[in-house]
Amino acid sequence: MNLRSSVDIITEWDIVAARQLGRNEAKDVGFGTVDQARITTAISELARNIYLYAGKGNIEIKQIAEGNLKGLQVIASDKGPGIADVRKVMEDGFTTSGGLGAGLPGVKRLMDDFKIETVFGEGTVISATKWLR
Amino acid sequence: MEEFKKQYKKILEQYILKQTEHNLYEGQNISRQLIQKNISPEEVISIHKASLEEIMSDLDGDVQHSFDLLIEVMIRYGLALKEHQTLIQKQQNIKMEMELAANVQQTLLKTKVPKEIDLDIGIITVPAKEMNGDYAHFLHDNTHVGIAVADVIGKGIPAALCMSMIKYGMDSLDGAETDPVIVLDVINRIVEKSVSDSMFISMFYGKYDTSKSEFTYASAGHEPPLFYCSETSSFTELQAKGLLLGVIPNVKYEQQSITLNKGDFVVMMTDGVTECRSKEGFIEQKTIMDIIENVRDQPAQEMVEYVFHKLEELQDFEQRDDFTLVIFKKI
Known part of the structure; x- marks a missing residue:
């Protein structure tokens, strides 16, 4: 099983489209309302980062399975400026858009697995997975 | 978690039946336990919604949907709470480190x-x-x-x-x-x-x-x-x-x-x-x-x-x- 679909993020409205896609897929996997809301919040956050800092990029949603475990993977990629200091943006209390409880640490908390690859000046790929329990 | 759901449903059932201060007090007590067990606000609302659906079989669909919006709104509150907890932990660690450093300094600067x-x-x-x-x-x-x-x-x-x-x-x-x-x-x-x-x-x-x-x-x-x-x-x-x-x-x-x-x-x-x-x-x-x-x-x-x-x-x-x-x- 490897269903994938994606949304290009260019305008702010594409954030909503990415959320919608994420919610549909999350429902399809069998996530409850709370986890659906967590996954879509994570997607919002990732898509917003692309929109604000990279200008454009892509959100890909993948249904995945590992043994008996089913899950949903969100991959956010862009060819933006990259992140100079990953450790800093992963720190609590550090957020450039100035809100509490959001940013990349928020995404990490909302999801189960979190991986970030970034090359300064070339772009960023973040993948985050939530497993169905 | 299942235990909390049962408890919460019971309290809610009582309260819908009779709006006494005692029932409200029970609700406040369970919130202490929920916080201790790190149960986030969005989960509490989800428990509330599920309990309500069980208690009132004829629950209005519009009311049911309204909880989904509330859950969505509460996600960030949950995150803010978790961030707050992590920051407090960090602060305690820094404080402990400071105390250790102060001890080292005292030993270092000892004078007879x-x-x-x-x-x-x-x-x-x-x-x-x-x-x-x-x-x-x-x-x-x-x-x-x-x-x-x-x-x-x-x-x-x-x-x-x-x-x-x-x-x-x-x-x-x-x-x-x-x-x-x-x-x-x-x-x-x-x-x-x-x-x-x-x-x-x-x-x-x-x-x-x-x-x-x-x-x-x-x-x-x-x-x-x-x-x-x-x-x-x-x-x-x-x-x-x-x-x-x-x-x-x-x-x-x-x-x-x-x-x-x-x-x-x-x-x-x-x-x-x-x-x-x-x-x-x-x-x-x-x-x-x-x-x-x-x-x-x-x-x-x-x-x-x-x-x-x-x-x-x-x-x-x-x-x-x-x-x-x-x-x-x-x-």
């Missing part, structure tokens, strides 16, 4: 008060925060006692780090016989080389020669000590010109001497003593002199402790700066 000489010596040094930016250190041999009192402008960790440098500078000196101007010159060169331009240290160095009962001193921009003459029952400031440490490499320090007679004493201090503030403003030098004079016949250690407590009292027990006070009393 010379005894079995014709001087009665009292010393007290109390940091405003965990770490001390004041420094007092004795050098001692059979005939001489050296005393260094220094103050880093600023307090906390940066000041404390600076202090250890002075300690190693002092350790490199030959012995208690070294002249105050030479001590200041050596320390100034070390500080000038190693400290950033924004860091300033003031330092007083005094040397007591037991064979001549002579107290020789020099100062690098430090608070002038007070000399109490028991014959005239009066205080004078021991002035000595000299620039703060670390500003330029070659500084000419001025050296002075006085003779101590029985009952005379020298009070050395940092600006934590002289810049004490009460509600009415700075505590005047005259007040400090009066406090000291009150206890001039007490042993030197009791004198410094008395002055500290008295000034603490005048400041409503709010210590703003590191506080160091040393008394050399001729016996």
Whole structure:
């Protein structure tokens, strides 16, 4: 099983489209309302980062399975400026858009697995997975 | 989790049936447990929604949907709560680290008060925060006692780090016989080389020669000590010109001497003593002199402790700066 679909993020409205896609897929996997809301919040956050800092990029949603475990993977990629200091943006209390409880640490908390690859000046790929329990 | 769901449903059922204060109290009690078990706000709403659906089979669809919106809204509250918890944990770790560092500093800056000489010596040094930016250190041999009192402008960790440098500078000196101007010159060169331009240290160095009962001193921009003459029952400031440490490499320090007679004493201090503030403003030098004079016949250690407590009292027990006070009393 490897269903994938994606949304290009260019305008702010594409954030909503990415959320919608994420919610549909999350429902399809069998996530409850709370986890659906967590996954879509994570997607919002990732898509917003692309929109604000990279200008454009892509959100890909993948249904995945590992043994008996089913899950949903969100991959956010862009060819933006990259992140100079990953450790800093992963720190609590550090957020450039100035809100509490959001940013990349928020995404990490909302999801189960979190991986970030970034090359300064070339772009960023973040993948985050939530497993169905 | 299942247990909470059951409990919550029961409380909700009771409350819908009868809106008593007792039922509300039960609800508040369960919230304490929910927080303890790290159950986030969005989960609580989801439990509420599920319970309501079970209790009221004819629940209006519109009402059901409204909870989904509320769950969505609460996600960030849940995140903010988790972030808050992590930050508190971090803060506790930092505090623990600070306490450890303060212990290391205390061991590092330990100094032995010379005894079995014709001087009665009292010393007290109390940091405003965990770490001390004041420094007092004795050098001692059979005939001489050296005393260094220094103050880093600023307090906390940066000041404390600076202090250890002075300690190693002092350790490199030959012995208690070294002249105050030479001590200041050596320390100034070390500080000038190693400290950033924004860091300033003031330092007083005094040397007591037991064979001549002579107290020789020099100062690098430090608070002038007070000399109490028991014959005239009066205080004078021991002035000595000299620039703060670390500003330029070659500084000419001025050296002075006085003779101590029985009952005379020298009070050395940092600006934590002289810049004490009460509600009415700075505590005047005259007040400090009066406090000291009150206890001039007490042993030197009791004198410094008395002055500290008295000034603490005048400041409503709010210590703003590191506080160091040393008394050399001729016996």
